[in-house]
Amino acid sequence: MADIMNNLSDRLLFGIPKKGRLHEHSLALLNGADINFYRHNRLDIALVQNLPIALVFLPAADIAKYVADGNVDLGITGQDMILESQVDDRVVHLLELGFGKCKLQVQVPIKSTIQKVEDLVGKRIVTSYEVLANDYFEKLDKKHLNENQRKEGEKTKIEFVSGSVEAACALGLADGIVDLVESGETMRAAGLHAIATINSTQAILFRNKNPSNPSLVSKITSRIKGVIAAQKYVLLSYNIHRNTVSEATKITPGRQAPTISPLENNDWVEVQSMVCKDDVAEIMDKLEEIGAKDILVFKIDNCRV
Structure with a gap:
């Protein structure tokens, strides 16, 4: 571990999701771009053997902030993570990668009387995407406050939970949820259906405003762009x-x-x-x-x- 840490000073730091589907797709992309590395067991840093790069394996939700703060030079994560981390204006989008495609949707029980998203105004929402959900429902709250002369206190309640949220309605914790949906099968199995889409997202390659080695960032971007084109x-x-x-x-x-x-x-x-x-x-x-x-x-x- 000490040897790896001592070799980071002259290397471009590249944030990679450490687990899940984004991780697997990212590794395939690196392989196609001839970015060769060996990762030791239990270590979240790997030195690339044929380029002056160090891969840093991080939770997908944290990569946006690490890149924006300049702790790593570039990274791969979902567009939703960048927006949720509120760093979109502090990073530079390089490429849409074509995997990890999902929709951030408002879901309610199929048997619920709630038919449209406006019916959730003033009710309870559970989500892992607190920032995006708050932004979305604040706009709805203001619109309905103006249109219906509602009281200022009648505000939609957004509650944060980590991990799976699809059981929240069945447990009586919420009237609706906001969550990422890929195929919709999990939501249907939980008795939920979508009544609104907040945004669509996919994995992207992005960098901070001042990478340590801009020419190497350009080379990596060009290689990955070539891999994506070869897939299409x-x-x-x-x-x-x-x-x-x-x-x-x-x-x-x-x-x-x-x-x-x-x-x-x-x-x-x-x-x-x-x-x-x-x-x-x-x-x-x-x-x-x-x-x-x-x-x-x-x-x-x-x-x-």
Whole structure:
């Protein structure tokens, strides 16, 4: 441990979620970006072997504040954590990472008489997201105070609990909850349904305003951006008659432009283009319809775009 601590002074500090799904996705991202490290058992700091970086494994909820305060240079956490920590104006968003996608929603019992979020004004809300819930219901409180001449004291009560909150309504602790929802299955199992969405969130890469090594931050950002692009795209290669090239390249325009190479048969060319992985089957169908041959799909492990 002493050796690791002595080697931190010249290293960029990178905050990584220490557990859960954000942790697993973050490790996969680091692996794809060729950020190689070995983490000793029970240690929350790991030295990267091929770059002057130290990974600091922290609770996802704490990373936003560590980055904003300059304790670490950059980090990965959910957008909701940054907003809840009230540091959004003190950090710089670099990349949306495409995982950890959730919605912060207001949920009430399915059998409740409460049908819309305005019905919760003046009632009890339980949440782990006290700041965001307070902001949201303060606006509703003011709106209804003005519209209905309600008394100043009739304010929605926000109570903080850590961890799981879906049992709060069943236990009589609250009339509704505010919590992150991914698929909604857990909430439905608890007899709850959403009546409003406060915001949508996903994992992001972000840095503090004055990182210790800006050029290294740029390099990491570029690598991770390449990994994300590689996850979204495949390389499509096909042969097409010269007379049909214009029509074909409308189907596969590529990110910048397709690569067109001559073949020994002068009437035909080879076309290579990056296409969205989700659309590749339909694109292949369209190419086949206009006479394309030898249509091949190649996986992209990494790239720069």
